[in-house]
Amino acid sequence: xxxxxxxxxxxxxxxxxxxxxxxxxxxxxxxxxxxxxxxxxxxxxxxxxxxxxxxxxxxxxxxxxxxxxxxxxxxxxxxxxxxxxxxxxxxxxxxxxxxxxxxxxxxxxxxxxxx
Amino acid sequence: xxxxxxxxxxxxxxxxxxxxxxxxxxxxxxxxxxxxxxxxxxxxxxxxxxxxxxxxxxxxxxxxxxxxxxxxxxxxxxxxxxxxxxxxxxxxxxxxxxxxxxxxxxxxxxxxxxxxxxxxxxxxxxxxxxxxxxxxxxxxxxxxxxxxxxxxxxxxxxxxxxxxxxxxxxxxxxxxxxxxxxxxxxxxxxxxxxxxxxxxxxxxxxxxxxxxxxxxxxxxxxxxxxxxxxxxxxxxxxxxxxxxxxxxxxxxxxxxxxxxxxxxxxxxxxxxxxxxxxxxxxxxxxxxxxxxxxxxxxxxxxxxxxxxxxxxxxxxxxxxxxxxxxxxxxxxxxxxxxxxxxxxxxxxxxxxxxxxxxxxxxxxxxxxxxxxxxxxxxxxxxxxxxxxxxxxxxxxxxxxxxxxxxxxxxxxxxxxxxxxxxxxxxxxxxxxxxxx
Numbered sequence: 292x293x294x295x296x297x298x299x300x301x302x303x304x305x306x307x308x309x310x311x312x313x314x315x316x317x318x319x320x321x322x323x324x325x326x327x328x329x330x331x332x333x334x335x336x337x338x339x340x341x342x343x344x345x346x347x348x349x350x351x352x353x354x355x356x357x358x359x360x361x362x363x364x365x366x367x368x369x370x371x372x373x374x375x376x377x378x379x380x381x382x383x384x385x386x387x388x389x390x391x392x393x394x395x396x397x398x399x400x401x402x403x404x405x406x
Numbered sequence: 407x408x409x410x411x412x413x414x415x416x417x418x419x420x421x422x423x424x425x426x427x428x429x430x431x432x433x434x435x436x437x438x439x440x441x442x443x444x445x446x447x448x449x450x451x452x453x454x455x456x457x458x459x460x461x462x463x464x465x466x467x468x469x470x471x472x473x474x475x476x477x478x479x480x481x482x483x484x485x486x487x488x489x490x491x492x493x494x495x496x497x498x499x500x501x502x503x504x505x506x507x508x509x510x511x512x513x514x515x516x517x518x519x520x521x522x523x524x525x526x527x528x529x530x531x532x533x534x535x536x537x538x539x540x541x542x543x544x545x546x547x548x549x550x551x552x553x554x555x556x557x558x559x560x561x562x563x564x565x566x567x568x569x570x571x572x573x574x575x576x577x578x579x580x581x582x583x584x585x586x587x588x589x590x591x592x593x594x595x596x597x598x599x600x601x602x603x604x605x606x607x608x609x610x611x612x613x614x615x616x617x618x619x620x621x622x623x624x625x626x627x628x629x630x631x632x633x634x635x636x637x638x639x640x641x642x643x644x645x646x647x648x649x650x651x652x653x654x655x656x657x658x659x660x661x662x663x664x665x666x667x668x669x670x671x672x673x674x675x676x677x678x679x680x681x682x683x684x685x686x687x688x689x690x691x692x693x694x695x696x697x698x699x700x701x702x703x704x705x706x707x708x709x710x711x712x713x714x715x716x717x718x719x720x721x722x723x724x725x726x727x728x729x730x731x732x733x734x735x736x737x738x739x740x741x742x743x744x745x746x747x748x749x750x751x752x753x754x755x756x757x758x759x760x761x762x763x764x765x766x767x768x769x770x771x772x773x774x775x776x777x778x779x780x781x782x783x784x785x786x787x788x789x790x791x792x793x794x795x796x797x798x799x800x801x802x803x804x805x806x807x808x809x810x811x812x813x814x815x816x817x818x819x820x821x822x823x824x825x826x827x828x829x830x831x832x833x834x835x836x837x838x839x840x841x842x
Contacts (some may be wrong), residue, residue, distance in 0.1 A: 295589040298599055303578040306834040311571045313688055313830050314823065317681055318567035321560070324673045 423475035430475075437740035438473045444743075445469035445735070448633075457640035460724075461613060461731050465633065468531065468735020479529035480736045487523040501525040531736040534729055538628075541621055543730040544614035545698040550723030551614070552678070552702025553715045555793065555825070559818040561673050562666035565773065566785075570823025572769035573789030574610065574831045576762025580754045581606035581835075587750050594746040600624050603835035605751050608635045609758020610828025611642070611792035615695060617734060619832045623839055629738035630748040634755040642795045645756070646763050646787050647803050653767045654783045658774065659807040661782040663816045671707070678704040685830065691840065692833030699829065762790040766820065788817040791824035 370390055378385040419425055427435045448466035452459040472480045485497040485504040497504040505519045537543045560566050584602030587595040597605070604624035607616045608631060616635040620628045638645065651659075678700035685696045706715040770786030784804050788796040797817035804813040 293589070295585045299582045299585045299602075302599065302603075302835070302838055303582060305838065306578050306581075306831055307575065309689065309834045310574050310827055310830050311568075313685055314567040314571040314827055316688075317684060317826070318564040320680055320684065321564040321567075321677065324561065324676060325667075327672070327676075 423477070426475040434740065435475070437744050438475055441473035441738065441740045441743060442470060445473065445738075451640075458636050460727055461636050462640070464728055464731025465636065465735035465738075468732035469629075469738045470735075471531065471732075472736040472739050477529065480531045480535070480739065482528040482532050484526045484528075485519075485523050486526065487519055497523075531733050535733040535736065537726075537729055538617070538621055538733050539625070541618060541694060543726050543733075544618040544621070545694040546726050547614045547723060547730060548695055549698040549702035550719045550726075551793075551825070552699040552704075553706045553719035555699075555703060555822050556818070557677050557703065557822055558669045558674065559666060559815050560822050561669045561677055563816070563819045565777075565781075566819030567823045567826075568773065569766050569770055569786045569789040569820035570791075570825075570827040571789075572786065573762040573766035573791075573820070573824050574827045575765035576609035576758040576760065576790070577606045577828065577831050579606075579761045580609050580758035583754050583757055584750070587754075595750045596747065597750070600839045601627060603839055604631060605754050606758055607631075607828065607832050607835065608638065608751070608755035609762045609790070610824070610831060611635070611639055611759065611762070611790045611796065612825055612828045613639065615825075615828050615832050617730070618695060619835060622836055626742065627747065627751065628734060629742055630751045631755075632734045633738065634752050637752075638755050638759050639792045639795065642759075642790075642792045643799050643802075645759055646790075646796065646799050649760055649763045650767055650784055650787050650800075650803050653764060654771065656807060658771065658783050659804060660811065661774070661780050662808070662811050663782055663785075663813065664779050666815055671709075674707040675704070678707070681826065685826070685833075689830060689833040689837060691836040692829055695829040695832065696826070699825070759790065763787045766790060770820075782811075782813055782816065785813060785817045785820055788819075788821040789824045789827070791821060791828055793821050793825060794818065796824075797821040 370393055371385075373393075374385045374388055374390060378388055381388075427438065429435075431439075445466045448462055448469065451457045452462035452466060471477060482498065483500045485499060485501050487495040487497060487504065489495050497507070499507070501520065501523050504523060505516045508515050508519060581599075581602045584595075584597045584605050585599065588597030588602065600623040604616075604620040604622075604627055607619045610616060613632070613635055617628065617632055620631045624631075682697060682700040686693045702715075702718055705711040705718065766786035766789035767783050768786070770781055770783040774781040774783055782804065784800045787803075788800050790796055797814055800817035801812070801814040804811045
């Protein structure tokens with residue numbers, strides 16, 4: 292067989308073989324991932340459940356709501372929006388901010404109305 | 407006074423690039439002029455037509471700079487050695503290299519060169535090119551690509567890996583083609599296995615991988631290979647659809663695929679780590695490419711290094727893209743670009759691309775026949791990487807048959823598997839030919 296042909300064949304078989312071998316190996320391992328996850332999920336949920344409860348409790352401590360609010364308003368949502376806006380303008384993430392007090396300023400008392 | 411002024415003016419004219427161009431027109435100048443026109447055409451395609459502008463624009467500008475006459479912007483250092491008779495001997499290289507070259511003439515010559523010779527530093531792009539020459543830029547770009555790549559669709563459907571592998575057939579076919587051209591037309595194409603491998607990787611449709619392989623195996627062909635790789639990548643929407651339509655039936659193109667399962671955060675974090683260990687253990691030569699790609703992905707999915715991910719995929723990637731593009735463009739000097747080899751590279755690149763697409767589609771067809779769940783054969787075409795363009799092409803061709811068919815996410819699986827596949831193929835070539 293001509294040398295170039297032999298060289299080409301060897302490289303091609305080698306190459307195609309290795310590419311398939313490596314990618315099939317990864318594929319097999321990846322397809323096992325879903326089982327790993329299933330085993331973990333039950334544990335994760337338990338610990339994560341505790342964690343979220345704890346986080347909620349600490350957040351509740353931090354939120355000192357000093358104004359009486361109208362019952363139809365969802366303050367949690369409003370606070371989240373405000374915190375996100377402040378975080379965006381300060382270029383930080385919202386978990387760096389702590390809401391200590393939250394109070395609505397009476398709209399009639401804006402600077403424009405003060406004489 | 408008048409004469410001195412005229413002489414100075416004449417000297418100025420003689421040292422200008424325009425004079426050189428006219429003076430050497432029939433010899434070299436016309437080639438430079440052709441290359442300037444080629445670079446302007448590429449610039450037009452990048453700016454007006456939007457063909458891969460992020461890379462084609464820096465490449466074409468580098469091409470322009472290096473082909474403007476006597477800029478020496480891509481030339482290395484030069485040493486001027488004053489000879490006893492008053493003339494100056496010019497040595498292409500640094501002072502140390504000059505001294506080493508003439509070391510046989512005795513220690514006096516060496517000390518004379520070191521004390522009397524004057525070293526003129528090389529051009530700007532010559533030094534910037536070291537980032538390419540040493541194989542630094544392409545892996546760093548790959549890191550940014552890793553940040554931007556979502557391996558989720560691949561994790562949800564691991565079978566996609568087969569399609570990513572199948573589409574690499576084109577690479578090996580082009581490799582064969584290159585060896586054949588080198589064997590039967592040696593007067594036109596000086597293609598050995600190294601050159602063949604570097605050219606064939608164009609079919610991987612992956613810029614950084616192609617550039618990296620070319621630098622390692624056939625640096626003298628880097629310019630045409632990079633230009634061919636990026637041109638074809640931008641032509642994916644034109645090259646692929648006819649092949650996809652030819653190899654599939656109307657019914658096959660209409661196949662709707664089952665929705666992908668959601669992928670957990672843990673899986674996404676495990677993936678880059680497992681792939682890095684596995685692939686590099688098998689093919690150590692892939693460490694720079696796969697290593698950086700997976701590192702980039704890990705800093706994003708881990709969720710704890712957002713800032714690193716942001717820098718790697720934005721500021722840093724754009725910076726390196728500028729350096730890489732302009733220095734790759736600078737390798738396309740007239741003598742390196744205007745020859746039959748460039749034509750051969752363009753032809754082989756097209757072969758690699760087309761056959762990669764075809765083999766991906768054909769394997770997907772086969773998988774559709776064998777698999778319990780239906781697979782739309784079109785998604786095989788996305789295996790050639792060219793992320794995310796090839797996946798978008800699949801989506802478009804699929805929707806031509808059925809407006810309500812959404813193949814994009816299904817095509818992203820083979821698409822990102824193709825990136826890993828072509829890096830592995832490059833690794834195979836490097837391990838076969840780097841030391842040979």
